[in-house]
Structures are given as C-alpha cells and as structure tokens.
Amino acid sequence: MAAAIRLGQGQGEAPARLAQALDYAVTPGGARIRPTICLSVALACGDDRPALSDAAAVALELIHCGSLVHDDLPCFDDADIRRGKATLHRAYSEPLAVLAGDSLITLAFEVLARAGGVAPDRALRLVTELAQRTGMPGGICAGQGWESEPKVDLAAYHRAKTGALFIAATRMGALAAGQDPEAWEELGDRIGAAFQVADDLKDALESPESIGKPAGQDVAHGRPNAVTEMGVAGAIAHLKDILSGAIASIPACPGEAMLAGMVRAYAERMTPVHHRTAAR
Template sequence: MNQSALETKLDDVAKAVGSVLDDVLGSHQLVAGTPHRLLNAMRHGVLNGGKRLRPFLVVEAAKLFGADARSALQIGAALECIHSYSLIHDDLPAMDDDDLRRGQPTVHKAYDEATAILAGDALLTLGFGMVGAMESLAPQIRVKLVAMLAKRAGAPGMVGGQMLDVATPTHRQSELEITRMQAMKTGALIAFACEAGAVVADAPDEDRKRLRRFGEICGLAFQLADDLLDETGDATSLGKATGKDQARGKQTLSALHGRDWAVQRLDALVGEAEEVLAPYGDKAATLLEAMRFVAWRQR
C-alpha cells in the first residue's frame, strides 16, 4: 500500500468519526440538557479536524479479527472524545500554554479557561458514556473496555504521564525516564486503541497482548516523530506552534541523543512493529503502513 492509499483510508475514517461525533453532540438529549456555551466549546475541541489516528487504529485492529466495523468506529469516536479532552487541558496556561491547535485557536483562547476546563471534563465523561451505552457489544465486552480505558487514560497512563511531563526535573533525565513519561502520556491511549480493536472482536488474550505491544511501539514512534517535528517543522504545516520543547527546556529523546539517532531509532521501531505483527501476514498490511506513516510523517 502506498502512502496516498493510506491517507485516503485515514481520511475516510476521520470523516466517519466526525460524523459520529457530530451526531452525538447534536443529539436531543445532549443539546437539551447542556448549556449552549459549553456545548459549543465541546464541539470546538473535538470537531476541529485532525488525523483521527487513534480511531483508525481501533478500526483496523478490529478488522484484523473480523469484528463489526460499526462497533469499532463507535469505540474510536469515544476514544477521540477522551483524546480531545486531554488536548484541551494540555493547551491550558497551567500546562503547555498553547494558542493554536490543528490550525485553530485553542479552546481557552476561543472561549476562556474555565469553559475549556469544563469542556474537557464533559468530553471525558461523554467518552466513557458512549462506551457504556453501546448495545451492539456484549455487556462483558463493554465492561472490559471501560476498565481498560480508565487505566490507560488515568493516573497509571496518560494523566500520570502528563504529571511527569509538567513536573520535569531540572536535572538531565535519562533515556529510561523520558521513555517512561512518553509511554504514559502519549503511548497509553495508542496502545488502548490497538488492544481495543482485539477486545471488540473478543480475540484471544495472546492476540490482545500482541496488539497492545504493537500499540506501545507505535506510541513511542509517534512521540519521537513529534519531537523531531517540533524541532524541524513549521507551525503552518503542523497547525500548532513549534520549537516549544527547546524554549521551555523540555527534555526529549531527540534532544538527548540527536536527530540522527532519532531517525535510526524510528527505523528500528518500525522493524519491531513488523516483527510483532508478522503472524498475521498480509492481513496486517494496513496497520503496518500506519506505523510507517506515524514514524516517517512530515506533519
């Protein structure tokens, strides 16, 4: 599969996820009971484009085991709510203090800080509600997904990683310390996305573990590529500010070891991902192409 074919698939899933989220945020139950300003801020934070990589990974991982595509898409949309909440909060002045996200003003800039905090809170709870309400999945599958998501999005996962990020010590961190922080902050939700596809399909534990490992590798590559883009990219093509890590003294693996090391490490991670998914043969071709896209992307 060439990159243009993959980007077409990514775009198709992104549009489908956007449609699901638009329907949910336009539902009578939500519209009737939600303050107008809060609902608009939620829409601003989650319906603002983006590659929708995490939902794409859920859909493709589920497809690997013949699961219902519609159920996987719904889980992906719920995950995107939680991912978007994390971005809204991450952009706040107390966190990364960003003015631009996906080429648009961040939620606290478009509205205000209090509204941004509450919009993030609302999207977080909405995501869990969407998983719990999915009647197309057996109750035990829904419970399993909710428990997994709580762990990956919470203190042992993404939120814990954010805490390590904002509390970065002034001393030079080791590769292990940086990797742990990034695996929690960025990798946890990507690992969930891949494992969730197997769970939706009620795949055996061995397959779940294999997909989780693939997601962990993909998460490491995503963050390392992101760090490189922060150093070398431009705000117009990325849709967000660049050069932030260096300006704030943040420690990254690319800064620790240099650009050449980072490029070689990305190639090695792609090789690891290929080994993990080798048992699935050609059926895993799209997932592997997504991994290469993550590692070698230019925006």
C-alpha cells in the same frame, strides 16, 4: 463522532457556549489515527460486533480530544494554536476549556456504556482498558504528571503521555472483536513510541504552519525529548527501528497484510518533511 457530540450537547438544556465548545474541540478532526488503528485491529480480528468497535473508536478519540484541550491550557503548554485554529481556551475562555475537556472525557465512557448491550462482557473490559490508559498510574494523566517531576524517566514519560492511547487503540480493537488484547499490546506500544519520536522531531525541525500548532515547545518548556537525547540523526534512526519492530510485532490474523501496510503508510507520514525530501 458527530452523534457522540450531539449526545453530549443534549437537547437544548445544556449551556450554549459549552455545547458549542464540545464541537469546536473535535472539529476539524485531525488524522483520527487512534480510532483508525482501533477499527483496523478490530477488522483484522473479524469485527463481529461493529457497533461496539465503533463505540470503542469514538470513545478513544473523545479521550484524545479532551486531553488536547487540557494540554493546551496555560497551566501546561499555554498554546495558542491547535490544528490550525485558536486553541479552545483562547476561543472560549479558560473555564470553558476545562469544562469541555472534562465533558469529552466523561462522554467517552457514556458512549461505551450505551453500546455495551451488544456484548456486556466486552464492554466492561473496554471501559477498564480505557480508564487505565487515561488515568494513573500509567495513562495519559501520568504522562502529563511526569513533566512536574524533578527527574524524568524518558521511557515511562513517553509510554504514558503518547503511548498509552496507542496501546489502548490496539488492545481495544482486539477486545471489541472478542480477541485476546495481550497479543496486540506490543504493536500499540511501538506505534505510540514512534509517534512520540516523530512529534519530537517535528517540534524541533518544522514550522508552526506545517504542524498546525506551536513549534519549539519542548525546548521552551524544558521537556525531555528524543532530539535532545539522541540528536536529529539518532532520533530518525530510532524512529525507523521502532517502526520496523512494529510491523514485525503484528500477530498472525486475517488482516495482517493490511495492518502492515497501514504502519508503512504511517511511517511515511511520520518522517519529518525535510528528511523525506532529502531522502528522495
């Protein structure tokens, strides 16, 4: 990620504040869950082109970070805090936030293109995969677009807004390792669905300090969410069902046990803090 940001900043010819904003947008890095999943799948599949797998993971995270910068803008969430610090538009200005988000998204495809020489056929498929999960009709842009519709398809909304990059993570890991991505889509879909439900629960139940961003945003913005649809108990039960299905969906591969352990670890982290405490 550090090397990618240096690439995006150039050799001193770029506008200084925008160059600084790129680093600000990806630091600190959060959990880096999507690239971790991508690399884990690649490793489970053999990972015979590690430079390409690394590039795929970095590109995925750059897209995610760029989307967060845009999500926080006044025209969307109008958030003041992200990952425990001021959102980029608060720290650098709204115009620079738009440009930084755009720059991170385009940088993602440059990173993939530069790494593509080791396996051009795989790299082209990775570019296509990332583009489809970023834009329309079913990528994260579509997910944001659902919030402007008078009637929302909750499943399509969650699959696009949150699930798209998790599906990209599992599929791109397989692609980078030269394997069929179709077998890995269900795992990404289920992990993405689980993270969306967990995010809805945290937004409803936890404090801004514990999640590092404003809470209560779904209610404030009238967004569809699992807690409103199912209640807290129903959403938690649904989360557990999704994660059980995720483990069952892992394709047979040398790293199957490792991936199952990773999903179980994420399950613990995704369960709301007060519910984990009560369960103990």
